[in-house]
Amino acid sequence: MTTPNPWSLVPAADYERHMGAGGLDQLAPLSALFQEAYLAAQPDRVLVVGCATGNGLEHVSPAVTRRVVGLDVNLQYLGICRQRFFHLGPRLELYCTSALAWRAPPGSFDLVHAALVFEYLQPAALVEQVAGWLAPHGTCQVVLQLPGGEGPPAAPGVLELIRRAMKLVPPEELTALMERHGLEPRRSKTVPLRHGKSLWTGAFSR
Ligand SMILES: C[S@@+](CC[C@H](N)C(=O)[O-])C[C@H]1O[C@@H](n2cnc3c(N)ncnc32)[C@H](O)[C@@H]1O
Numbered sequence: 001m002t003t004p005n006p007w008s009l010v011p012a013a014d015y016e017r018h019m020g021a022g023g024l025d026q027l028a029p030l031s032a033l034f035q036e037a038y039l040a041a042q043p044d045r046v047l048v049v050g051c052a053t054g055n056g057l058e059h060v061s062p063a064v065t066r067r068v069v070g071l072d073v074n075l076q077y078l079g080i081c082r083q084r085f086f087h088l089g090p091r092l093e094l095y096c097t098s099a100l101a102w103r104a105p106p107g108s109f110d111l112v113h114a115a116l117v118f119e120y121l122q123p124a125a126l127v128e129q130v131a132g133w134l135a136p137h138g139t140c141q142v143v144l145q146l147p148g149g150e151g152p153p154a155a156p157g158v159l160e161l162i163r164r165a166m167k168l169v170p171p172e173e174l175t176a177l178m179e180r181h182g183l184e185p186r187r188s189k190t191v192p193l194r195h196g197k198s199l200w201t202g203a204f205s206r
Contacts, residue, residue: 005073005098006161007120012053012076018159019055025194027055030115030143033191033201035059037141040203043111047071047133049099049126050117054081062091069093069109071102100125107135115143116199119166124177131181140183140204144169146190149197171200178204 019027034056038046044066048057051070054077060068068091072078078094085092095102099114100121112130130140147168175185188202 006158006165008073010074010158010162012080014159016053029191029193029199031056033115033143034113037111037113037203041111041139045109046111046113047109049112049114051081053077054084057085060088062088065091067091071095071097071099073098099129104133106132109133110135110138112138112140114140116145118142118169118174119145123169123174127177127181131183136206138205142174142202144171144174144200146198146200149195171202175202182206
């Protein structure tokens with residue numbers, strides 16, 4: 001029997017409390033990073049890897065985007081995402097799956113956004129998937145957590161499993177993997193957060 005991904009066990013309320021303003025306070029900065037990537041790409045088709053409850057999808061404009069696909073291993077998160085973004089109708093497709101197992105025809109997306117998800121799976125395998133999913137002119141925007149900063153203590157229990165499952169990915173390692181697949185770094189920056197933590201974000205394209 002395979003071990004379930006610990007993320008599939010974290011209730012949405014615990015997740016949002018942990019990530020929200022009373023916890024790590026990362027939801028607002030992550031939403032802003034999605035908005036920046038979205039506005040720069042103006043994508044007809046966008047894929048969000050590890051979309052959780054849909055943070056950032058409020059920036060998707062039906063006038064710009066024909067297809068929004070979200071992947072996540074937690075079915076409860078996807079149910080909430082569907083309810084919150086009901087107005088996107090059939091444009092929004094949500095799949096409860098590991099990103100490593102999901103298949104799409106090559107070149108299916110103009111923007112692939114992957115924020116704080118590389119830390120929970122094999123980065124090389126996800127980069128290979130992304131390289132296949134991206135259209136020739138497409139962009140992949142990644143957000144990684146940088147080392148340092150304490151943050152408020154996580155609630156005990158299942159969030160502790162998440163903490164143990166996380167493995168930081170150095171931006172240089174990610175960049176080398178992307179380059180191996182012909183995806184060149186275009187822009188990057190570090191985003192300081194409350195509690196002394198910081199994020200790194202980078203855009204890659206052919
Ligand atoms: C820290 S949260 C992502 C935050 C979100 N991207 C944002 O910008 O607010 C990590 C998400 O990745 C999902 N996840 C973890 N492993 C995954 C996998 N193998 N495939 C797809 N999603 C995964 C988790 O369920 C969780 O919703």
